[in-house]
Amino acid sequence: MKSEKTTTKKYLTIQDYIKKRIQTGKFPVGSYLPSENEICNRFKTTRTTVRRALDELLKEGFIEKEHGRGSKVIERGNSLGLxxxxxxxxxxxxxxxxxxxxxxxxxxxxxxxxxxxxxxxxxxxxxxxxxxxxxxxxxxxxxxxxxxxxxxxxxxxxxxxxxxxxxxxxxxxxxxxxxxxxxxxxxxxxxxxxxxxxxxxxxxxxxxxxxxxxxxxxxxxxxxxxxxxxxxxxxxxxxx
Amino acid sequence: MKSEKTTTKKYLTIQDYIKKRIQTGKFPVGSYLPSENEICNRFKTTRTTVRRALDELLKEGFIEKEHGRGSKVIERGNSLGLxxxxxxxxxxxxxxxxxxxxxxxxxxxxxxxxxxxxxxxxxxxxxxxxxxxxxxxxxxxxxxxxxxxxxxxxxxxxxxxxxxxxxxxxxxxxxxxxxxxxxxxxxxxxxxxxxxxxxxxxxxxxxxxxxxxxxxxxxxxxxxxxxxxxxxxxxxxxxx
DNA sequence: CAAAACAACTTGTATGTACAAGTAATAATC
DNA sequence: GATTATTACTTGTACATACAAGTTGTTTTG
Missing domain, CATH: 3.40.1410.10 (Chorismate lyase-like)
Known part of the structure; x- marks a missing residue:
């Protein structure tokens, strides 16, 4: 019998939240995510953690980042090596x-x-x-x-x-x-x-x-x- | 005429240094890199920056990380989608x-x-x-x-x-x-x-x-x- | 002697802060 | 009016710090 500790990592929470909104079209392809600071406020955390979450989404091919502008939702799957x-x-x-x-x-x-x-x-x-x-x-x-x-x-x-x-x-x-x-x-x-x-x-x-x-x-x-x-x-x- | 500003980002310096030592066999495949703190001391920087460099090497398939043990040099190319x-x-x-x-x-x-x-x-x-x-x-x-x-x-x-x-x-x-x-x-x-x-x-x-x-x-x-x-x-x- | 506790390491997560650098719209200047 | 400077945003890099959590070898305990 294991205690099944699900230590809800904060960056994962944010990551999943954004991913879900992308998948359901709430953040449509081509649009920009809320700025890192806005996400910070919404989740009561720091930019380091938010950036960590965004980095994962970047790596997974959901978004791309534009210096000085924001994070853009992109069409996933094309970049996948499939x-x-x-x-x-x-x-x-x-x-x-x-x-x-x-x-x-x-x-x-x-x-x-x-x-x-x-x-x-x-x-x-x-x-x-x-x-x-x-x-x-x-x-x-x-x-x-x-x-x-x-x-x-x-x-x-x-x-x-x-x-x-x-x-x-x-x-x-x-x-x-x-x-x-x-x-x-x-x-x-x-x-x-x-x-x-x-x-x-x-x-x-x-x-x-x-x-x-x-x-x-x-x-x-x-x-x-x-x-x-x-x-x-x-x-x-x-x-x- | 451009000033060609090469702002030598610190994490890139560390990343390239380690990459070069892996490529030349100074850090052989299967061995462990120096710990993050050791690298910090050697480059007079903080773990945040060192981890950033290691994350890149991880993404590029040069190393894998083992929680509590260290960062291990791996055979590159196997993890590549090749x-x-x-x-x-x-x-x-x-x-x-x-x-x-x-x-x-x-x-x-x-x-x-x-x-x-x-x-x-x-x-x-x-x-x-x-x-x-x-x-x-x-x-x-x-x-x-x-x-x-x-x-x-x-x-x-x-x-x-x-x-x-x-x-x-x-x-x-x-x-x-x-x-x-x-x-x-x-x-x-x-x-x-x-x-x-x-x-x-x-x-x-x-x-x-x-x-x-x-x-x-x-x-x-x-x-x-x-x-x-x-x-x-x-x-x-x-x-x- | 074997098991448990501990100490000393490692990497993982997170906070808080500061400034650099790119973008875009507005305001000031010529 | 067109150019330039300012301003207010954005993301990028970097510092310093703290504690959680996993690993390993040593020490203590039974």
């Missing part, structure tokens, strides 16, 4: 379309998941769904997803914000992606994959196994992606 | 070997480079070399590399530190990787690639085009990698 299909998200050159090919349903954990499950996850039921991403009406990515029902409620496909599961998590459930582990392989297309991506069996396919870690304790998102990279390669950028 | 072969670097399970198959030589820029060259690079001569990475005596990665001779001197293969070009840059030239852009494709092995990786022509290969941005202005490192991922997948992790 693997993305070239032309996806943010580009107008391509028409991207997401089709839910298997609606969320409760199943047994699939052994194809390339990462060891936690004990809690093993004990829990598993939510699964499958999507296909089209670019210019051509299927490019086949995506299987799993998560633990104990860690996150059942979410129906028609609740997805703009067809995106991540956006749903962020905007409706205040859950953010904190990191990911990925394994990449080049494999020949199986019969099923070939059919869904409309290519020949045996064609080279980029297979990505991914585990996303989230801000919600115990919640991991597992993915299994099959990408036809002949037209649209996968992109990955990172900075310091 | 793509690495599973089992490479840091693992003792596999015997990794790097063979320079084409020694550095000056050539024309190769059009296979997937990124647009800067004007300075186009005007400059180009240094090229090719390596093969073996795991347990099996070739796994075929790697082509290019850089601009104007941006970095000619480096011979026998100058490579532990066969690693990056380690050479870091330890002998104090140049660090600041970021990268990568494009991933799954392709069938060409005749040349199949031969060098000892696989069949047409087998699926993970093709990675990469541009590394460095701390040295004007210096980009271009790479073209062919990975046999059947035994050893490519790994990629990132955090916040």
């Amino acid at each position: 693997l993305t299909v070239k032309g996806f998200s943010g580009s107008i050159d391509y028409e991207v379309q997401t089709i839910v090919t298997t609606h969320p349903k409760i199943i047994k954990w699939d052994p194809v998941i390339a990462f060891p499950l936690t004990n809690d996850e093993k004990k829990s039921q598993c939510v699964y769904f499958q999507r296909v991403r089209n670019i210019n009406n051509l299927p490019v990515v086949l995506e299987n997803n799993w998560y633990s029902l104990d860690a996150l409620q059942f979410i129906k496909a028609d609740e997805f914000v703009e067809g995106s599961f991540f956006k749903t998590l962020s905007q409706k459930h205040l859950i953010e992606i904190m990191g990911a582990d990925q394994e990449l392989r080049s494999i020949p297309a199986s019969k099923e994959v070939a059919k869904k991506l409309q290519i020949k069996i045996g064609n080279p396919i980029l297979h990505i196994s991914v585990r996303f870690r989230t801000s919600k304790p115990g919640l991991n998102l597992y993915g299994d992606l099959y990408c036809n990279t002949t037209e649209y390669p996968i992109r990955n950028s990172f900075f310091l | 793509l690495t072969v599973k089992g490479f670097s840091g693992s003792i399970d596999y015997e990794v070997q790097t063979i320079v198959t084409t020694h550095p030589k000056i050539i024309k820029w190769d059009p296979v480079i997937a990124f647009p060259l800067t004007n300075d690079e186009k005007k400059s001569q180009c240094v090229y070399f090719q390596r093969v990475r073996n795991i347990n005596n099996l070739p796994v990665v075929l790697e082509n590399n290019w850089y601009s001779l104007d941006a970095l001197q000619f480096i011979k293969a026998d100058e490579f530190v532990e066969g690693s070009f990056f380690k050479t840059l870091s330890q002998k030239h104090l140049i660090e990787i600041m970021g990268a852009d990568q494009e991933l494709r799954s392709i069938p092995a060409s005749k040349e690639v199949a031969k060098k990786l000892q696989i069949k022509i047409g087998n699926p290969i993970l093709h990675i085009s990469v541009r590394f941005r460095t701390s040295k202005p004007g210096l980009n490192l271009y790479g073209d990698l062919y990975c046999n991922t059947t035994e050893y997948p490519i790994r990629n992790s990132f955090f916040l």
Whole structure:
């Protein structure tokens, strides 16, 4: 039996408060946060602590700071080092379309998941769904997803914000992606994959196994992606 | 005419000092830095400033902090969001070997480079070399590399530190990787690639085009990698 | 001798203060 | 009226201090 000491660190309180207001749109993208001194007054603390909180938000990609002006809310996720299909998200050159090919349903954990499950996850039921991403009406990515029902409620496909599961998590459930582990392989297309991506069996396919870690304790998102990279390669950028 | 005010920020001085000592091996990987108070005394400053410097080094992946113990120097690059072969670097399970198959030589820029060259690079001569990475005596990665001779001197293969070009840059030239852009494709092995990786022509290969941005202005490192991922997948992790 | 208490370290959080430096709108000057 | 200076904001750097909390080795205690 542990006392579970949650020592509410002040900088975390401030950080979470601002993060929540950004996520819920109270501090919209492009706007400026209250000045550091205003935040000090509101939380009865000093600039050192407020700056600490803002530094975290800066590091997490929620804001950017402008010397002499203020802290600006920015679009998060672009700066994340995520693997993305070239032309996806943010580009107008391509028409991207997401089709839910298997609606969320409760199943047994699939052994194809390339990462060891936690004990809690093993004990829990598993939510699964499958999507296909089209670019210019051509299927490019086949995506299987799993998560633990104990860690996150059942979410129906028609609740997805703009067809995106991540956006749903962020905007409706205040859950953010904190990191990911990925394994990449080049494999020949199986019969099923070939059919869904409309290519020949045996064609080279980029297979990505991914585990996303989230801000919600115990919640991991597992993915299994099959990408036809002949037209649209996968992109990955990172900075310091 | 500008006065070029270099206001030598104190935390930057400390940061650079420690970074340099890590890069040159004076603070070896696995060792602990002097305590924050010791650094304070040495630089006649306060812990706030020292911690600021250490925070930067933490963010850049040079050290990790252990509450109550100290700041430990870690192998940089693992924490970077870089793509690495599973089992490479840091693992003792596999015997990794790097063979320079084409020694550095000056050539024309190769059009296979997937990124647009800067004007300075186009005007400059180009240094090229090719390596093969073996795991347990099996070739796994075929790697082509290019850089601009104007941006970095000619480096011979026998100058490579532990066969690693990056380690050479870091330890002998104090140049660090600041970021990268990568494009991933799954392709069938060409005749040349199949031969060098000892696989069949047409087998699926993970093709990675990469541009590394460095701390040295004007210096980009271009790479073209062919990975046999059947035994050893490519790994990629990132955090916040 | 083993367990508990202690001391001496380490990093973590927080307060309070001061001044430097960048931004933007207003007021004074030419 | 256009330029310059002032002013009132903003964030950036740095000082000094205090105590909390984790680690490790030593000393005391049972």
